[in-house]
């Protein structure tokens with residue numbers, strides 16, 4: 001059996017093609033060559049390692065990545081991100097090949113809302129609409145009326161008539177933030193993101209004492225007690241814009257620290273301090289995003305594996321919820 005055949009056989013178990021890559025290979029050059037040869041486009045989320053962000057054709061937040069996935073005319077979409085993001089790309093481009101360098105790049109938030117349990121939960125509120133944060137599985141999207149991202153969530157909620165009840169899934173922290181911002185009485189699913197729920201209030205307060213001029217900025221997936229102390233709350237693209245446009249020169253950043261690469265690129269003379277979690281680490285990386293690396297990206301582009309495949313019914317039903325979101329965002333100019 002060849003090394004490739006063994007790796008393919010073990011693909012589901014490992015999540016990626018476990019093949020040794022020659023350490024002398026210039027991976028940047030090889031990946032760029034494969035991109036051209038195969039008419040592929042690489043999409044990367046802000047939380048990815050800097051070298052992957054730098055080789056991607058588009059780096060963005062969940063909304064930007066969905067819009068990009070919908071508009072690309074490449075034959076292959078390579079998603080440097082996590083599983084639900086690649087599923088979203090497949091839903092929006094069902095006739096294209098969608099590759100994810102590691103199938104095990106999951107998401108604690110998406111996993112916190114198993115569709116079979118959510119279906120039962122939803123049955124308790126038959127008159128309610130379901131708005132789901134895009135950080136959920138493709139199957140959950142089939143149980144959803146309108147998707148949203150952290151960029152457009154407030155707009156999506158406000159686009160729904162005031163007398164209509166709404167279930168919001170899966171992130172209870174973003175949900176609580178939306179209740180506060182919109183004054184709507186949302187029914188929340190009790191899910192969280194493992195990265196955003198473990199920032200340490202105590203360590204952040206100490207950092208603020210040491211850096212009195214620093215602005216504290218946070219993603220709305222953080223817990224309410226942290227959002228209450230934030231100078232600015234926003235999606236990854238919102239946080240990036242704020243650090244660039246604000247006059248402050250120091251920022252304490254409460255989201256996954258991968259975003260700091262773009263912050264630093266846009267504002268090279270400013271200082272960015274990753275907010276620490278309540279363990280012994282100095283920063284708070286998403287272990288799912290970080291399953292992506294240059295070797296896996298190269299191997300997946302070379303062999304067109306692992307590929308994301310979805311049943312027809314999931315693509316059809318899931319697509320309606322994402323299309324509604326994209327329509328509302330486009331109308332709002334987002």
Ligand code: 13P
Nearest residue numbers: 061062063149150235236
């Ligand atoms: P946004 O980039 O849309 O703010 O999402 C953050 C996130 O947690 C993605 O996994």
Ligand code: SF4
Nearest residue numbers: 107108109193195286
């Ligand atoms: Fe999921 Fe949180 Fe990682 Fe984003 S940062 S992929 S929400 S676990």
